[in-house]
Amino acid sequence: GENVEQHPSTLSVQEGDSAVIKCTYSDSASNYFPWYKQELGKRPQLIIDIRSNVGEKKDQRIAVTLNKTAKHFSLHITETQPEDSAVYFCASQKGFKTIFGAGTRLFVKA
Amino acid sequence: GAGVSQSPRYKVTKRGQDVALRCDPISGHVSLYWYRQALGQGPEFLTYFNYEAQQDKSGLPNDRFSAERPEGSISTLTIQRTEQRDSAMYRCASSDSSNTGELFFGEGSRLTVL
Numbered sequence: 001g002e003n004v005e006q007h008p009s010t011l012s013v014q015e016g017d018s019a020v021i022k023c024t025y026s027d028s029a030s031n032y033f034p035w036y037k038q039e040l041g042k043r044p045q046l047i048i049d050i051r052s053n054v055g056e057k058k059d060q061r062i063a064v065t066l067n068k069t070a071k072h073f074s075l076h077i078t079e080t081q082p083e084d085s086a087v088y089f090c091a092s093q094k095g096f097k098t099i100f101g102a103g104t105r106l107f108v109k110a
Numbered sequence: 111g112a113g114v115s116q117s118p119r120y121k122v123t124k125r126g127q128d129v130a131l132r133c134d135p136i137s138g139h140v141s142l143y144w145y146r147q148a149l150g151q152g153p154e155f156l157t158y159f160n161y162e163a164q165q166d167k168s169g170l171p172n173d174r175f176s177a178e179r180p181e182g183s184i185s186t187l188t189i190q191r192t193e194q195r196d197s198a199m200y201r202c203a204s205s206d207s208s209n210t211g212e213l214f215f216g217e218g219s220r221l222t223v224l
Contacts, residue, residue, distance in 0.1 A: 001168075006152075034212065043201070043215040044153065089152045096141065097166065098213060100152035 002027040006090050006101030014109050019077045021104045023090035026071065030092040033066060033073050038087045038103075047088075048075070080108045112136075114216035116202050122222045123192055131187045131219045133202030141205040143213065144177055144187050146198045153201055153215075159185060192223045 003026040013019050025033075031052040036044035050057045050064045050073065057064050061080075066073045073092075077084055085108045090101040115134040123129050135142050140161050145153035155169040161182040170176070174192075179185040189196055199220050203213040 004152075036213075043217055044213075045215070046212045049212070091152075096158050096160070097155060098143075099155060100145075103150070103152050 002030060002092060002094060002097070002099045004090060004092050004099050004101040006104055008104060009102065010105045010107075012107040012109065013080050015080060015082060017080055019080055019084070019106055019108075021075045021088055021090065021106075022072065023074070023092075023101050024070075024072050025092040025099075027092070027094055028068075028071065030094045032093040032098075033064070034091050034093070034098070035062075035064060035075050036089045036091065036100075038089065040086070044089060077106075080106075082108050082110050084108050114202055114204050114214050116200075116216035116219050118219055119217060120220050120222075122224065124224050125193060126191055128188065128190045129192055129221060131189075131200050131202075131221070133185045133187070133204075133216060135183065135185070135202070135204030136206075136214055139204035139206050139214070140182070141207065141211070142179055142185050143203045143205070144185070145201045145203060145215075147201055147218070148198050153203075156187070156200075189221075192221075194223050197221055197223045 006023045034049040037047045038044040063076045087103045117132045142159040144156040147153045158166040159179040174190045177187045199218045201218045202216045205211040
């Protein structure tokens, strides 16, 4: 079945620096790649997504890139702020099933 | 309601007891999912409903786990003869589309089996 690997598991950056989280997926038929943010004690919430016919998407300080050939996708957060501290999950979807990565715990130090 | 509602939020039970976890999805959402999330891990797929039809139950760990959504709205995940390894956060999510759509998660039901 589909497998999603996510790196790093923990990331610590200084406020204002950029953060990059990388994921790989195994099923080439996957066609939708969402990213979810989960704050401590809260539910996961979608922050950005990308579809397989698009290579890059940006929304203010966050951007996602997709390399279908290599089956890689990444989340980029620029000008990080303390409120960006959370766990971020990448995911891939084929049909109705969404498979999640193990998560990256991001710490933004003020 | 405005969001996905789950109950109970917390459940502590003794090994061997049955538990039932309830999910009330966002009104009108045809797709409903159950996930299990261990501490420090990503959500793990358990099962999927399209309206009342359970279209995939491949993620259910064993036959002690079952789920239903009889009227295409509220769903119940039942765990029979609970074991300590069943302890986890159980999250329900709903979506207005079965393909390439945002999942709206509930707050989850945290199950502790003693």
